[in-house]
Amino acid sequence: MDLAPILAAGLPLLGWTTHGTYLARRLATARRDPLTGLLTRDGFTTRAERLIRSHPDRTTVLLVDLDDFKAVNDTHGHAAGDTVLKATADRLTAWCGSSGLAARLGGDEFAVVALDSADRIPQLHTALRRPIDLDGLVLDVSASVGASHPAALLLTEALSAADRDMYAHKPGSRSSRRG
Incomplete structure (x- = not known):
């Protein structure tokens, strides 16, 4: 043969x-961030848009920005900053559960799309404020969170609305001093 x-x-x-x-x-x-294991912007966008289209009335879009993250890197080094980023990613993933998506958009900025989660945002704030243990050194961390409920909005519009909401609540912003 x-x-x-x-x-x-x-x-x-x-x-x-x-x-x-x-x-x-x-x-x-x-499509995965090598440090945190979260989706990158590209990996997140397609899945998040699909989730919003499938469940427009149940979807919450969040934008999360670590407060004073540069100070962590400058004071304790980039290894400490990496630890904070990983811990934040773990906390976002745990909060989302199986009904949401979390992504690292870049630097210290994260995005989340989750179902039926609007009433759980205070628990996310609490989780993101928990101190992080770095070999006996306790790092106090916090994050600003902005939320949007897109209904029929596009992901880009929902992220913009969440961004505006986040900066309204960010420590030191002019709008956060009014309240």
Whole structure:
């Protein structure tokens, strides 16, 4: 039996399969933040838009920004900053549970889309304020959280509304001093 025709057809197929698998893994990796394991902006956007479209009346979009994060890096080093980012990611993931998505948009900014969660936002504030233990050094942390209830809005509009809400509550902002 002559195997040449089978090998001639099989080897390119094997090569394309291997290449396709490699590219799929690279794409999946690109959609996850390597430090926190959360989705990146690209990985988050498609899934968040789908969740909003599927459940517009039950969806809450949150934007989370760590307060004075630069001071953590400047005072305690980047390893401490990385620990704070990882702890924040873990807390957001736990708060979302299986009905939401969390992403690291960049730096110390995170986004969340979750179902039936508006009444649980105070618990998120509490979780994000818990001190972080770094080898015996206790780091006091806090985060500003802005919320939006998109209903029929686009994700970009919901994130903009959450951003405005977050800055209204951020320590030191002009609007937070009014109340």
